[in-house]
Amino acid sequence: MHNLSKSKILAYRQCPKRLWLEIHKPELRDDSASEAAFAIGNRVGEVARQVFDPHGNGAFIDINALGHAEAISQSAMLLAEGSGPLFEAGLTASGALAYADVMLPDRSDGTLRWRMIEVKSSTGVKDYHRDDIAVQSFIAAESGVPLASIAVAHINNAFTYFGGGRYEGLFEVVDLTGETVDRHEEVRQWLTLAHEIANQPEEPAIETGDHCNSPFTCGFCDYCNRDKTFPDYPLGSLPRLHPNRRAAIKETGVEDLRDAPDELLNAIQQRVKECSVTGEPYFNAESAAAELAAFGDPGYFLDFETIAFAVPRWEGTRPYQQLPFQFSLHILHSDGCMEHQGFLDLSGADPSQACAVELIRLCGNKGPVFAYNAGFESRVIRELAERFPELASRLSAIAARLVDLLPIARRHYYHPSQHGSWSIKAVLPALCPDLSYDALDGVQDGNMAQAAYQEAIASETTGERKAQLKEQLHEYCKLDTLAMVRIWQAFKGN
Numbered sequence: 001m002h003n004l005s006k007s008k009i010l011a012y013r014q015c016p017k018r019l020w021l022e023i024h025k026p027e028l029r030d031d032s033a034s035e036a037a038f039a040i041g042n043r044v045g046e047v048a049r050q051v052f053d054p055h056g057n058g059a060f061i062d063i064n065a066l067g068h069a070e071a072i073s074q075s076a077m078l079l080a081e082g083s084g085p086l087f088e089a090g091l092t093a094s095g096a097l098a099y100a101d102v103m104l105p106d107r108s109d110g111t112l113r114w115r116m117i118e119v120k121s122s123t124g125v126k127d128y129h130r131d132d133i134a135v136q137s138f139i140a141a142e143s144g145v146p147l148a149s150i151a152v153a154h155i156n157n158a159f160t161y162f163g164g165g166r167y168e169g170l171f172e173v174v175d176l177t178g179e180t181v182d183r184h185e186e187v188r189q190w191l192t193l194a195h196e197i198a199n200q201p202e203e204p205a206i207e208t209g210d211h212c213n214s215p216f217t218c219g220f221c222d223y224c225n226r227d228k229t230f231p232d233y234p235l236g237s238l239p240r241l242h243p244n245r246r247a248a249i250k251e252t253g254v255e256d257l258r259d260a261p262d263e264l265l266n267a268i269q270q271r272v273k274e275c276s277v278t279g280e281p282y283f284n285a286e287s288a289a290a291e292l293a294a295f296g297d298p299g300y301f302l303d304f305e306t307i308a309f310a311v312p313r314w315e316g317t318r319p320y321q322q323l324p325f326q327f328s329l330h331i332l333h334s335d336g337c338m339e340h341q342g343f344l345d346l347s348g349a350d351p352s353q354a355c356a357v358e359l360i361r362l363c364g365n366k367g368p369v370f371a372y373n374a375g376f377e378s379r380v381i382r383e384l385a386e387r388f389p390e391l392a393s394r395l396s397a398i399a400a401r402l403v404d405l406l407p408i409a410r411r412h413y414y415h416p417s418q419h420g421s422w423s424i425k426a427v428l429p430a431l432c433p434d435l436s437y438d439a440l441d442g443v444q445d446g447n448m449a450q451a452a453y454q455e456a457i458a459s460e461t462t463g464e465r466k467a468q469l470k471e472q473l474h475e476y477c478k479l480d481t482l483a484m485v486r487i488w489q490a491f492k493g494n
Contacts (some may be wrong), residue, residue, distance in 0.1 A: 004194055006098040006135050009187075012194035013131055014218065017206040021220045023198050029219035040121050040310045045101065047167050047311050048119040048153065049087050052102050054168075058085030063099065071099075079103070079145055082112040093142035096191055100136060106148040113148035116140060117173060121310045123157040123320065125174050128215040134180050138187040150177045155319045161312035170311065170319070231256035233276045237420035238269045257420075268410070272420055281415040281430065288412035288491040295403050298332030299367030301488070302402075303480040304380050305449045305473065314350035316387055324380050325351045325453055328477035329362050330485050338485065340478060346470055348457035353391075356384040360394045367401065372424045372484055374404035405484060408491065424483050432486045437479065442472035449476055 004012075012019040021028060049060060059078055063071045068090070075090040086103040102117035118133050120126075129152050137150045153171040161167070197204060208225055212218050235246055238257050249260050258277045262270055275282050305326040310319055317323060326344040333339065343358045345351035359381070363369060371377040381399040385392040410422045415430035425437055425445070437444045443452050455461055456469040 003092065003095055003097050004191065004198065006132065009096060009135050009190055009194050010128070010131060012197060013190060014215065015206060015211055016197045017204045017224070018218050018220055019194055019197050020200060020203045024203070028223045030222060031219055043311050044119060044121045047170060048102060051167050051171060052104060052117065053085040058087060061086065061088045061090060063088065079114070091139045091143050091145065093139050094191060095195060096139045098136045098139045100140065108148070113146040115149045116147055117151045117153050119171065120152055120154045123155045125152050125154055126215065130176065133176055134183040134187050137180050138184045141184060149175060150180045151175045155310055157319050160318055161315060163315040167311065233257045233419070235260065238265065238272060239420045241269065271414055275414050275416045279416055282413065284412045285493060288408060289493050291408055292488065292492050295368040297334050297367065300363055300369045301330040301481040301484040302369050302371050302377055303328050303477060304377055305446065305477055306380060307450055307453055321383065322380055323352055324355045326473060326477050327355065327359060328481040330481040332485065342474065342477065344470065344473060346456045346466060352384060353388055356388055356391050356395060359398065360391065363398050368403045369398060369401045370403050370405055370484055370488060373406045374402045378402055405487060409487065412491065424480065427487060428483045431490045435479065435483060435486060440476055440479065443476040449473060
């Protein structure tokens with residue numbers, strides 16, 4: 001019988017076929033999407049050990065160094081002794097295996113019991129966290145470890161870091177003891193069924209569906225969809241299609257949006273359908289030009305690149321706060337000349353104040369500041385104003401000048417190649433096919449920019465590699481604002 005880890009039991013909960021593939025064909029799994037999540041989880045785990053063991057009296061069970069057998073053996077010994085906090089304590093029973101993030105000894109009733117705490121990098125308790133802790137506490141109970149309480153600790157996004165490595169208050173602990181214990185028999189059933197699936201000689205015949213992306217995108221999606229054909233214009237390309245409306249359309253047997261009944265679509269969705277049917281773009285050039293004319297002479301085109309740490313790195317910052325480390329600014333002067341300026345700090349120090357100062361210097365005192373999905377730029381600028389009161393009035397003035405190109409594009413332009421998206425990466429190749437993010441070296445989207453930044457500021461990164469990343473970030477962010485200029489020019493009729 002397989003000794004199923006907690007992650008495999010939860011894989012069964014998402015899809016029995018996923019569990020079978022995890023065991024019998026793990027080489028087919030695409031793990032690329034999980035690398036960043038693992039890095040975040042590791043950092044959150046490190047800080048949790050500091051917060052829940054401030055005196056350093058605990059023990060960390062390092063499975064990578066010990067291996068499963070020794071980790072379980074050491075955990076059992078330390079759980080019996082109860083001399084201090086345990087981190088990543090191995091638990092096994094009933095053909096199941098789990099490692100508990102935090103185990104704190106509790107002798108409040110005169111006996112040794114344990115407070116089990118699972119640490120999560122999210123800012124709240126999710127439904128799948130409840131499944132997670134139910135499985136883990138079940139294994140602990142089955143293995144004979146007495147539990148005083150069962151809880152989930154998640155990130156408190158109201159926490160502000162004041163430096164010095166002090167993270168007290170970063171976690172909010174939510175007690176789930178009652179509801180979790182009540183689910184132990186349910187977990188026992190999951191485990192029985194999971195073992196049955198794991199022992200099957202053939203993979204289960206389960207079709208792909210919404211479960212493939214809930215609660216996480218399954219790494220076997222490409223494998224499971226390998227022999228399937230999909231419509232050129234799937235229903236998912238209809239923007240803002242309510243799930244109930246989508247279900248109603250699918251009930252008619254329709255899979256391609258070009259066949260969707262008009263009476264079930266709103267005006268924008270009907271436009272997407274019409275363009276997809278005809279293969280022709282929609283462009284109300286006169287209306288787009290008239291709307292842009294209201295903002296006067298050409299001005300500034302702004303785009304930020306930001307980083308958000310689950311565990312704040314710099315004083316005065318909060319978990320997951322979007323902190324700008326780079327911006328690109330294309331400036332169109334009244335004589336038609338174009339100038340590019342920018343900011344990029346790869347020192348590893350907090351770049352926020354220097355970014356704010358340079359933004360003020362370059363944006364001047366008048367003229368529209370165009371952005372694409374400008375709510376993001378507005379939030380970044382206003383948070384900079386909150387952090388640096390001496391710069392607040394000038395930063396707020398820039399925020400007040402922001403003009404969002406996204407709703408203008410949504411109202412006046414659509415090309416069938418956009419597949420229901422008005423992101424700048426969807427609109428740009430349709431309007432300006434000579435520009436392409438695919439041609440960029442290394443960094444081609446925001447997630448890649450964040451990864452490049454974190455690599456660049458890492459102490460082990462060589463100077464040569466850092467210079468390469470700097471160039472890639474520069475070219476990527478520069479293209480973002482050049483794209484806005486070109487879209488603006490197309491809408492203006494220039």
